[in-house]
Amino acid sequence: MKDSTITLCLPGNIRFTRLASLTASKTAELFLSSMKVSKGIDDFQHAFELSVSEAFTNAARYASPSSHPQPVTISFRFEEKQLTASITDSNPAFTIEPPAPDIENYPEGGYGLLLIRSLMDTVSCRRENNTNTITMSKQPEIH
Amino acid sequence: MKDSTITLCLPGNIRFTRLASLTASKTAELFLSSMKVSKGIDDFQHAFELSVSEAFTNAARYASPSSHPQPVTISFRFEEKQLTASITDSNPAFTIEPPAPDIENYPEGGYGLLLIRSLMDTVSCRRENNTNTITMSKQPEIH
Amino acid sequence: MIIKETKLDNITIVAPVGTLDASTASLLNENKVLSETSATVVLDLSQVDFLDSSGLGALVGIARKKREKKADMVLTSMNDNVRKVFEITQAFQLFDVYDDARSAAEHCRTKTASQ
Amino acid sequence: MIIKETKLDNITIVAPVGTLDASTASLLNENKVLSETSATVVLDLSQVDFLDSSGLGALVGIARKKREKKADMVLTSMNDNVRKVFEITQAFQLFDVYDDARSAAEHCRTKTASQ
Numbered sequence A, B: 001m002k003d004s005t006i007t008l009c010l011p012g013n014i015r016f017t018r019l020a021s022l023t024a025s026k027t028a029e030l031f032l033s034s035m036k037v038s039k040g041i042d043d044f045q046h047a048f049e050l051s052v053s054e055a056f057t058n059a060a061r062y063a064s065p066s067s068h069p070q071p072v073t074i075s076f077r078f079e080e081k082q083l084t085a086s087i088t089d090s091n092p093a094f095t096i097e098p099p100a101p102d103i104e105n106y107p108e109g110g111y112g113l114l115l116i117r118s119l120m121d122t123v124s125c126r127r128e129n130n131t132n133t134i135t136m137s138k139q140p141e142i143h
Numbered sequence C, D: 001m002i003i004k005e006t007k008l009d010n011i012t013i014v015a016p017v018g019t020l021d022a023s024t025a026s027l028l029n030e031n032k033v034l035s036e037t038s039a040t041v042v043l044d045l046s047q048v049d050f051l052d053s054s055g056l057g058a059l060v061g062i063a064r065k066k067r068e069k070k071a072d073m074v075l076t077s078m079n080d081n082v083r084k085v086f087e088i089t090q091a092f093q094l095f096d097v098y099d100d101a102r103s104a105a106e107h108c109r110t111k112t113a114s115q
């Protein structure tokens, strides 16, 4: 299973959010079963389910105005010790440094990147050919 | 949602079968919700879940011998009145005319294409550039 | 997502079933009991299997509008994955959270009566 | 997929939980009670949410091997989606199917006793 790659290409519309996050959850489950991990399964799956939900929603929500939703590509890679997910869109550039949560005023948004960075081991963002790719990796706890 | 296309690319290994069939089920659910269909939902979803499970399993099982599993591509297209799924592999050519079930001897295999043809409205197979694409469509019952 | 409603004394308990994310958050805002700003409600999360920041954002917005009218939305019965979103975002500071719907309704009734 | 086992009198009831497809069918074949060809068992399908032709093929193979040793595998409690696979493939002709595990076990016990 090592080096397996799974790619899901969806229209950049929030109606497809759950398809993205369920695929992430199931992929994380498959990755763990290939690693014969038996502890912390639910946390690991949930970390990918939630992070991909956030990243896909952002990709769909912050697209440049256009009559048709731009495609968003989600890919998963089974690496030696970790699972990596990447989400690519054609939106304007952005940065992944989230502001600290504004507890006083608690705005209704602004927690997506905070959640991703809390749940994943590493998160990075790359701009290339007018696309953004946010890449996130996490290693399961091996016991 | 009309004309939306969803593409899932997986390694041709039966360990990924459930990812293929769950994606099919969830996609069929999204298609129905975009059509505002409220009857026969479970049957329609199950028809895609089962047919994609069968077609993906065949694509993975009958691959030409190779050290790495060949990728299998599953795509879904939201059409005016129907949902279409296509599964593409690089296997040797095959035909989709299933033999009648052999009730006397009831072999352990040979029911995949029979199930697909029973559940879908139309099924066809195309050979192109050394790939096979099996394409299946189904219209929900509108009431 | 479907949304179930039951009454305990005169407090309505609203129980969404399924996923609260960007694709379903608008359904919460369209719900009569949740958007009726002057009625206090209990939101029973026991059947919410998944919540992300878009779902949380919808909850914050609903609670805020109710509070402007001296009403409230209190939460109950969240699973561990939902709880994690509240923890990371520090959203626990914003909501009264109860273990079960009965004690949440009890609390709301007492609070409403004393106003 | 996990496989639960319980005993009713001296008949073992085997209950797979989850999906029976190409990715899990081999787990059935590895199960001790199912692969022990001379023991009759009840296969409780109530927690099988999905079955395809690879799952069905595994069931046919297991039942066949047991019958060669005068044992059997009888089925119980299938949901509508699982039932549909049996209908289309005419597999109902191959299996004794019961509504619930208790009556299935009862039947197996009587049959074993009369041999």
Ligand SMILES: Nc1ncnc2c1ncn2[C@@H]1O[C@H](COP(=O)(O)OP(=O)(O)O)[C@@H](O)[C@H]1O
Pocket: A054, A055, A058, A059, A060, A062, A063, A089, A091, A092, A093, A094, A095, A098, A108, A109, A110, A111, A112, A113, A114, A132, C053
């Ligand atoms: N895929 C993306 N494309 C464009 N902008 C993005 C993307 N992801 C995040 N951003 C920008 O980063 C900001 C913070 O994102 P996030 O932490 O998820 O909170 P929220 O989306 O609720 O504002 C967004 O408001 C947006 O401006």
Ligand SMILES: Nc1ncnc2c1ncn2[C@@H]1O[C@H](COP(=O)(O)OP(=O)(O)O)[C@@H](O)[C@H]1O
Pocket: B054, B055, B058, B059, B060, B062, B063, B089, B091, B092, B093, B094, B095, B098, B108, B109, B110, B111, B112, B113, B114, B132, D053
């Ligand atoms: N994707 C495929 N690639 C190559 N051969 C295939 C493919 N799908 C089906 N076949 C051929 O068609 C036959 C019938 O398939 P099916 O009805 O699914 O039954 P089974 O796979 O159990 O034999 C297979 O045995 C195989 O020879």
